[in-house]
Amino acid sequence: MRRRWTVGGAEWAFAANWSAKAEYLYYDLGSLSxxxxxxxxxxxxxAKADFTGHIARLGVNYRF
Numbered sequence: 001m002r003r004r005w006t007v008g009g010a011e012w013a014f015a016a017n018w019s020a021k022a023e024y025l026y027y028d029l030g031s032l033s034x035x036x037x038x039x040x041x042x043x044x045x046x047a048k049a050d051f052t053g054h055i056a057r058l059g060v061n062y063r064f
Contacts, residue, residue, distance in 0.1 A: 008023055008025060010022060017062055017064070021057070021058070022057070022058055023056070023057040023059075025056075028051075031051060032049050
């Protein structure tokens with residue numbers, strides 16, 4: 001089984017109460033496979049799904 005992980009981003013203060021942030025997330029939650037059969041057709045096959053993705057976020061924050 002693979003290790004699950006995520007990587008992230010950063011935030012920068014550009015004025016007294018303001019900051020900007022940029023974040024890029026790549027996640028890898030592993031994969032899942034299952035041996036399948038079809039009763040109408042004599043065959044056996046392996047179905048597999050990888051659970052990975054990408055998320056990008058940009059933001060501006062104001063602190064009161």
